[in-house]
Amino acid sequence: MFSYCSDPHTLEGARWLSCYLTTGKQMAFYASFATVLALLLVTAPVALLFGFGGAMAARSHFLPLRWFGRGYSAIVRGVPDIAFFLFFVIALDQGLEYIRHKIKCPDWDQPIRQGNDFVVCPQAKLPLSSSPQWVHEVYGFSLAVVTFAIVFGAFAANVLYGAMRAVPRAQIETAEAYGMTRRQTFWRILVPQMWIYALPGLSNLWMILIKATPLLFLLGIEDIVYWARELGGMKTSAFAYPHPDWRLWYFLALMVFYLTLTRVSEVFLGRLAARLTHGQATIGGERLRTAAR
Amino acid sequence: MSCLDTVQAYGLRAIGIGSRLLPKTDFTLCEQFTLIGSGLIWNIYFGVLALLFGFFMSTGVALAKNARSRWIRKPAEWFIFVFRGSPLFIQFFLFYEAFVLLPKVGIDITLGPVELTAQTRWLTRAWLGAVIVLFLNTSAYAGEIFHGALQAVPRGDVEAADAYGMRGWTRFRRIIWPTMLRLAWPAYTNEAIFMFHATTLVFFSGFPAWQQKGDALYYASYFADKTFNPFIPYPILAGYFILLTLTVIAVFGAINRRLNRHLAPERRQKMRFRPQMIR
Numbered sequence: 233m234f235s236y237c238s239d240p241h242t243l244e245g246a247r248w249l250s251c252y253l254t255t256g257k258q259m260a261f262y263a264s265f266a267t268v269l270a271l272l273l274v275t276a277p278v279a280l281l282f283g284f285g286g287a288m289a290a291r292s293h294f295l296p297l298r299w300f301g302r303g304y305s306a307i308v309r310g311v312p313d314i315a316f317f318l319f320f321v322i323a324l325d326q327g328l329e330y331i332r333h334k335i336k337c338p339d340w341d342q343p344i345r346q347g348n349d350f351v352v353c354p355q356a357k358l359p360l361s362s363s364p365q366w367v368h369e370v371y372g373f374s375l376a377v378v379t380f381a382i383v384f385g386a387f388a389a390n391v392l393y394g395a396m397r398a399v400p401r402a403q404i405e406t407a408e409a410y411g412m413t414r415r416q417t418f419w420r421i422l423v424p425q426m427w428i429y430a431l432p433g434l435s436n437l438w439m440i441l442i443k444a445t446p447l448l449f450l451l452g453i454e455d456i457v458y459w460a461r462e463l464g465g466m467k468t469s470a471f472a473y474p475h476p477d478w479r480l481w482y483f484l485a486l487m488v489f490y491l492t493l494t495r496v497s498e499v500f501l502g503r504l505a506a507r508l509t510h511g512q513a514t515i516g517g518e519r520l521r522t523a524a525r
Numbered sequence: 526m527s528c529l530d531t532v533q534a535y536g537l538r539a540i541g542i543g544s545r546l547l548p549k550t551d552f553t554l555c556e557q558f559t560l561i562g563s564g565l566i567w568n569i570y571f572g573v574l575a576l577l578f579g580f581f582m583s584t585g586v587a588l589a590k591n592a593r594s595r596w597i598r599k600p601a602e603w604f605i606f607v608f609r610g611s612p613l614f615i616q617f618f619l620f621y622e623a624f625v626l627l628p629k630v631g632i633d634i635t636l637g638p639v640e641l642t643a644q645t646r647w648l649t650r651a652w653l654g655a656v657i658v659l660f661l662n663t664s665a666y667a668g669e670i671f672h673g674a675l676q677a678v679p680r681g682d683v684e685a686a687d688a689y690g691m692r693g694w695t696r697f698r699r700i701i702w703p704t705m706l707r708l709a710w711p712a713y714t715n716e717a718i719f720m721f722h723a724t725t726l727v728f729f730s731g732f733p734a735w736q737q738k739g740d741a742l743y744y745a746s747y748f749a750d751k752t753f754n755p756f757i758p759y760p761i762l763a764g765y766f767i768l769l770t771l772t773v774i775a776v777f778g779a780i781n782r783r784l785n786r787h788l789a790p791e792r793r794q795k796m797r798f799r800p801q802m803i804r
Binding site: 307310311312313314315318319322323326345350442443444445446447449450457460461464477479480483484486487490491494495 | 606607610611612613614615616618619622623625626722723725726729742745746749753754755756759762763766767770
């Protein structure tokens, strides 16, 4: 990075550190923080969408759909999340390859499960073995996003389902009295009003989502945990920048990163709650109204 | 090998009793059920110990956070913030690395070198190190729950205790503490449930599974890796955990009934199963 970094063995003190902290691998470590933030920003809306779908399914008048909605959130919540992460990544991958296999190679005669192997024709592999490295990385990341969205969608479904039921019955009855259809009542009355009831649960979920991001490491993504272990491990003098086992310091840095993220989210969500409470027929809204007077 | 033989060979494999070698090929359903079930011993061990010690610690943390002196209050607040604000996964890594470094840092206690080295080595093993991390973690979460409950203790109860001339420890043990527990119990049940779920992280986060003695998820992922078929071991694991969750709900429900036994039925705290998983 800097001009004086060409021969790291001659460096001392702060200069050594400045060179060490700007090597290519260190840069990859810094970039992986962006991976975590990207995962958070992509997953949150997708999970919310899944949750909305789940909550709508759970409220459905069509029985099998209702069972699906209730079962979805019940099962995901009853089992350790990490088991789901490990399960869905393989299951989704195999499912996609299986479908592609059926479409692309209809005349393939060997069985797909051969003993301990899962074999599909080469054209059905995901991603294709000929594709460049970045495709593999994007594919892995997308699988992770979908997995997170499925798991957190179930939590969100539960929160949103509760929030929909918390909207005062009188509001719905008024809408019906005006002659609105079920669909109109849902979209014009229920959905706009449910957010304030959903916010505490969703804030909590966001905090949990933040704390779930290190699990990316288990899904085989080169995230901050991967790099912290990689870079922190002891480096002998064979390396350009030898140092003892520094993993403790790397993990301390990760800890500080997560604590900062949590704190910032807390402050932001607190402000959002205050804003959404304005004009609501709740104790909080009443307090804001009388305080303003 | 019949299923009974398998149970004999692998039923206690997770704690090192039985066959040394794990099955390598031709996995039967029985083997998967047995090994994953034997791994569950570790999950129960971690969960029970962490909850047992954590229960007392969290009461202390809640009281400290409720204290008037800021020298007591601030450390408790920081403790709760650090352990609730960061992922358990990172905490495991951090503590494991710290424990590994301990002998190298070399804290000399006058107990004698043999005893000291033995003690620090144990910290890097899951049976002690992971329990410490889980204990600190659950203390922070439960401390926050208990603190909330402590503040919700009705004023009238405390005033009645004062009127009876109860002070200090007597008032706390007879009046405040039982009421706090009663109010906190439904939330604490959820905490216990996801404490058990969190124990699955141990062997995926630094702590090595020594001689392949791992927990239920360790064996489940072992089978999934070997067979490349996630559709059998993970549902088995899920089944075991749902059973474990139901057991926890039954035990904590019984305690809840006892805590509420003096109340009129309609004023009792309802148990709601509403776990929040990841931490």
